[in-house]
Amino acid sequence: MAMTLRGVALLLLPSMVLAAAPAVDMAYTGGGRAACDESVLLQVKQQKHSEQCINVSIEIYPYGTKQESKWGTSYTGWETCIGFEQSPIDICTRDTRVQHGAPLNQDYASATGLYVENNGHNLKVKGDFGSVIIGGEKFEAKQFHFHSPGEHQIDGHLSVAEMHIVNLNENGTAAAVVGVLFKLGQKNMCLETVLAANMPRAGCKTFIGDLDLRCFGTQLKGPYWSYQGSLTTPPCSEIVKWNVLKRHATISQGQLKVLAQRFSFALGNNRDVQKLYHRSVTLTVPVY
Numbered sequence: 376m377a378m379t380l381r382g383v384a385l386l387l388l389p390s391m392v393l394a395a396a397p398a399v400d401m402a403y404t405g406g407g408r409a410a411c412d413e414s415v416l417l418q419v420k421q422q423k424h425s426e427q428c429i430n431v432s433i434e435i436y437p438y439g440t441k442q443e444s445k446w447g448t449s450y451t452g453w454e455t456c457i458g459f460e461q462s463p464i465d466i467c468t469r470d471t472r473v474q475h476g477a478p479l480n481q482d483y484a485s486a487t488g489l490y491v492e493n494n495g496h497n498l499k500v501k502g503d504f505g506s507v508i509i510g511g512e513k514f515e516a517k518q519f520h521f522h523s524p525g526e527h528q529i530d531g532h533l534s535v536a537e538m539h540i541v542n543l544n545e546n547g548t549a550a551a552v553v554g555v556l557f558k559l560g561q562k563n564m565c566l567e568t569v570l571a572a573n574m575p576r577a578g579c580k581t582f583i584g585d586l587d588l589r590c591f592g593t594q595l596k597g598p599y600w601s602y603q604g605s606l607t608t609p610p611c612s613e614i615v616k617w618n619v620l621k622r623h624a625t626i627s628q629g630q631l632k633v634l635a636q637r638f639s640f641a642l643g644n645n646r647d648v649q650k651l652y653h654r655s656v657t658l659t660v661p662v663y
C-alpha cells in the first residue's frame with residue numbers, strides 16, 4: 376500500500392506509533408510536489424549509484440514493539456492483520472507435509488535499468504524479473520525487498536535476513552512470494568550490485584543497473600515450504616501463496632550492515648511470527 380510522506384505523517388500521529396517507528400532519515404528532499412514534477416524527473420541523469428529523491432513513497436510501520444501487535448485493532452484499514460491466515464509463521468519442520476515433485480516453476484530473467492529504493496521500512500528493487508507458475512496460475516515478479524532479521528522462522532530459528540520476491544497475478548488480486556533466507560558467510564555476489572550501491576536515504580533511490588534473479592539458482596532449484604498466508608506489512612491482505620526456499624543463501628557481515636544502514640537495527644524491519652491456526656505447510660522436495 377503506497378502512501379505519501381504527508382499521508383504517513385497523518386497516519387502516525389498517535390504518540391505511541393511515532394515512538395515505535397523505525398528511525399528514518401528525515402532529510403527527505405522529494406516532497407509531495409516534487410514527486411509529481413515531471414520536469415524534475417527529466418533533468419535527473421541515470422547515473423549509476425547517484426541518489427534520486429523523487430517518486431519513492433515512504434511507508435513506515437511500527438516494528439518490534441507492543442504497537443506491532445495492534446496493527447489489526449488500532450488502525451483503520453488494517454483489520455485483516457488479526458486474520459487467521461497471517462504471515463510470517465514459524466515453520467515447524469516436524470509438522471510439515473512432505474511431497475516429492477517438480478521444482479518451483481519459475482522462469483526468472485535478467486532485468487535492466489533498476490534502482491534500489493528506500494521506502495522508510497525496507498530496501499526495494501522494482502523491475503520485470505520474469506514469472507513463476509503456482510497452482511497453474513502465472514505470477515509476474517515485480518519487485519524484491521529485504522527484511523533484517525528475517526521474518527519466517529524455521530523451528531524457532533530466525534535467519535539474519537530474508538529476501539522476498541513479490542510475484543503478482545494478472546489482475547493484481549493475488550500474490551506469490553518467494554522467500555530467500557540468508558545465513559552469515561561469504562559475500563553474496565547475486566546482491567553485490569544492490570548492496571555495493573550507496574544506500575539511498577528514506578524517500579530516495581539509487582540507480583544500480585541490471586540484476587538477474589537466476590543467480591539464486593541453487594536456492595530456487597531446491598526444496599521449498601509452501602503455505603497460504605498474507606502480506607507481512609499492512610494491510611496484511613491474505614492473498615499470498617508463500618514459497619520459502621529451504622536452502623539458505625549467504626550474506627557477509629558487511630552486506631548485512633548495509634541492509635540495516637538506513638533503518639533502526641535494534642528494532643529490525645521484520646514482523647513477528649503469526650499463529651498457524653488451521654493451516655498446514657508443505658515441503659516440496661524436487662525430483663529431477
Ligand SMILES: [Zn+2]
Binds near residue numbers: 520521522539607
Ligand atoms: Zn517482505
